[in-house]
Amino acid sequence: MCVAVPVEIVKIDGTEAWVNFGGVQKMVSIALVEDVKVGDYVLLHAGCAVSRLDRKEAEKTLELFKAYTMMQKE
Amino acid sequence: MKYLTEFRDPALTKTLIQKIEKKAIQEVIIMEVCGTHTMSIFKSGLRGLLPPQVRLISGPGCPVCVTPQSYIDTAIQLTERQDVILTAFGDMLRVPGTEGSLMAQKSKGRDVRMVYSPMDAVQLALDNPHKEVVFLAVGFETTAPAIALSVDQAKKADIHNYSILQSIKTMPNTMEALVVEEDIQIHGFLCPGHVSAVIGVKPYRFLSEKYGLPAVIAGFESLDILMGIYHILDMMDKKDYKVVNEYTRLVSEEGNLKALEMITKIFEVTASVWRGLGSIEGTGLKLKQEYENYDTVKKLGIQMASEQPVKGCICGEILKGKACPLDCRLFSTACTPENPVGACMVSEEGTCAAYYKYGEFRD
Numbered sequence A: 001m002c003v004a005v006p007v008e009i010v011k012i013d014g015t016e017a018w019v020n021f022g023g024v025q026k027m028v029s030i031a032l033v034e035d036v037k038v039g040d041y042v043l044l045h046a047g048c049a050v051s052r053l054d055r056k057e058a059e060k061t062l063e064l065f066k067a068y069t070m071m072q073k074e
Numbered sequence B: 001m002k003y004l005t006e007f008r009d010p011a012l013t014k015t016l017i018q019k020i021e022k023k024a025i026q027e028v029i030i031m032e033v034c035g036t037h038t039m040s041i042f043k044s045g046l047r048g049l050l051p052p053q054v055r056l057i058s059g060p061g062c063p064v065c066v067t068p069q070s071y072i073d074t075a076i077q078l079t080e081r082q083d084v085i086l087t088a089f090g091d092m093l094r095v096p097g098t099e100g101s102l103m104a105q106k107s108k109g110r111d112v113r114m115v116y117s118p119m120d121a122v123q124l125a126l127d128n129p130h131k132e133v134v135f136l137a138v139g140f141e142t143t144a145p146a147i148a149l150s151v152d153q154a155k156k157a158d159i160h161n162y163s164i165l166q167s168i169k170t171m172p173n174t175m176e177a178l179v180v181e182e183d184i185q186i187h188g189f190l191c192p193g194h195v196s197a198v199i200g201v202k203p204y205r206f207l208s209e210k211y212g213l214p215a216v217i218a219g220f221e222s223l224d225i226l227m228g229i230y231h232i233l234d235m236m237d238k239k240d241y242k243v244v245n246e247y248t249r250l251v252s253e254e255g256n257l258k259a260l261e262m263i264t265k266i267f268e269v270t271a272s273v274w275r276g277l278g279s280i281e282g283t284g285l286k287l288k289q290e291y292e293n294y295d296t297v298k299k300l301g302i303q304m305a306s307e308q309p310v311k312g313c314i315c316g317e318i319l320k321g322k323a324c325p326l327d328c329r330l331f332s333t334a335c336t337p338e339n340p341v342g343a344c345m346v347s348e349e350g351t352c353a354a355y356y357k358y359g360e361f362r363d
């Protein structure tokens, strides 16, 4: 039950938003996350967005993984 | 979706495993606290790929599994009342009580409804003004914001027929309770990523500062988990213990301030009763006095049922990482996901259910 999933914001209506949830659109609360825009990914849990996915950080982590595994090969 | 498959890259996975193999010179016991980690470790087959010196043990991070028997019994008793609509997350319906389950109550015609969100329960209260809509408020800091929000919304909308049966739990203090328990050996922690999205990094600092334990806040894809394990081994190797945040794409240092504000507006810290572990100080959340009208127990003047141990079930030991499901005599014989005896077999994130589903019992 504790599973939280990243979902894409499709439309915003005040503190609520429509998200793309495995192909279906669903209305969720975005009352507890700052500055979300259409196209952002949020972490959704129990009908409530609890965090916003930071794309820059995601890229950085991926770069870091690559860097770590490169070190190995040398 | 984006930023999911990239974190499962097979080539990177392979090299990371090789790096872990090199680092793992002695036996290391790492606890993954979160049920979603447990599930993801099994699903991706990581257990089979890691060197045998790296032992992963599952902790008490599945909310369904840690909910005490007495709580389920109380919920079942509530369904016998004509004036109550009982609402809960789907998994809760299957947890066996001392007698029956909420699912069984539902098939007997009692008004039990599965909801996806506590906000749906508030809506039900609005639609059924002559009934008391009770929501089974279980979960950790990931779920607490949504529950707090539902109480806040109910109060703002002047809804008086909504209440919660409280059993919300918090992570860091629970981890500390495990660390101080003498006969439990843990060398490092994989901290729960989604709980951390809400609470941030700081609440875990005591692990390294007070107990000299390495900890990594990790995401749920295979690379996230492997990187977490690698960091733990590396810190142990260098004897430089910290709390590393690997999941920066969703977890910030401070956490989600808005969500935390909502939690502290509605709740305060309290002791909480855990299945098989009893009551642990400081590991739960309860409604603040101003919101007491939303507490089912106070509002309906009921008593919580008494705790009945489940015969033969060793869930409590498993939640502490002291035993594994294979040590339970009922595992895969009397206790299966179709016919669970204990709560650890109910939810997908439960350790027993994960062992069963991914065939660990075959060897």
Ligand code: SF4
Pocket (backbone or CB within 6 Å): B312, B313, B314, B315, B318, B325, B328, B329, B330, B331, B332, B335, B336, B340, B341, B342, B343, B344, B345, B352
């Ligand atoms: S296998 Fe079933 S009875 Fe045994 S510990 Fe797990 S949940 Fe309890």
